[in-house]
Amino acid sequence: MLTVKLFAALRERLECASLTVDATGISRVSELKQVLAARSPKWQRELSHNDVLCAVNQQLAASDMPLQAGDEVAFFPPVTGG
């Protein structure tokens, strides 16, 4: 399984903070995004924004980052702390 986390505006708009996804057939972040986008047009739309950031195991990661079962993958809008 992969654990997926969502934060801030993304969490609010998708009404979901965390879910698990079967890791079978998912080898990269881009493939996980496709699987999530298939859930509904809303997921499709929210995850397709250019500025959505991704972290794999709590490190910022690009779309081609390889994934394996057990990974924690987070999607979130640009950060605005400080």
Place this chain on the structure above:
Amino acid sequence: MLTVKLFAALRERLECASLTVDATGISRVSELKQVLAARSPKWQRELSHNDVLCAVNQQLAASDMPLQAGDEVAFFPPVTGG
């Protein structure tokens, strides 16, 4: 009269913190320096250092700054505060 003040290493080496000089015939800082340099070879030497700074009425000033009776003129080494 002109009031002359000396600070820090310059005050110590010339063993003088303050003196007054007759303003007659002194129209610029450079002329005051010549009058002071005539006091002794030590004064001549100390005031001829390139890095000696000058303030007229408590504002940094160049050698060609005009002077008039009543002015306060200070000579001092480069500043080292902060």
Place this chain on the structure above:
Amino acid sequence: MQPRIQVQTTDFELSEEYQRLRDNPACGAVVTFTGLVRELVQGNLTGMTLEHYPGMTESALTDICQQAAQRWELGSITVIHRVGSLGLNDQIVFVGVAAAHRQAAFMAAEFIMDYLKTRAPFWKQEHTTAGSYWVDAKTKDQLAAARWHTSEAEG
């Protein structure tokens, strides 16, 4: 050098953090930055909520401090970031750097703030009399952080 990193809902005391930073006889310079909740230009802000990504936050801040310590000679670094509900004029973030020389302390504090603003997983939601809004990321902050990549390439 082990940075002091705190992510907390409670407030912090600048004087305590400063005492910790200055307690190093080799350091001649301490620079502190404090970020505060300020009034919006429209003047209708009532407060804000800060969300974060627990776990990633601490590791991102530690990583930023370690990068600063590689770039400049530093004595100690403290970063505190608050999360949860904050009111007007409340303290949000503290960055403190002690170093032998002032240039290193200033540069490191600015660098840490610029990187924190663009790389640490915090999100601000502003509460106003007209509703609650997630704060948009600022291009200005992206540009501020990008300055340091350039000097990295040049160095």
Place this chain on the structure above:
Amino acid sequence: MQPRIQVQTTDFELSEEYQRLRDNPACGAVVTFTGLVRELVQGNLTGMTLEHYPGMTESALTDICQQAAQRWELGSITVIHRVGSLGLNDQIVFVGVAAAHRQAAFMAAEFIMDYLKTRAPFWKQEHTTAGSYWVDAKTKDQLAAARWHTSEAEG
């Protein structure tokens, strides 16, 4: 904006100065710089004496703060400089700047320190186990101050 300028033999409290600076709802950023008496590399410093030019000191510091306020949008500025006898790790100088945005606060604090180091009439005499020496002016400080002339010409 009227800067707060203090030249004093007594110590100062960072927390009091900070409270004064942050007490402005339009300011989202407070940057402080504190300069401390640090150990010499040789490790034989016992203390120092700071001489100044009373009257000129205050007007030079006021002038530097006014220049900073012309260059950046600032909420308030405090500059405190101690004179007289100081021991190891004692506080020498404080510069605090509050502003709406962090870039202005950082830049102004650095600018004030760079100008203070090269234009305000203070002189340090270090006391060591081997005798007392007037500190030499540093080329590094002249170069740091010169950066701001360049950006003046460019701006």
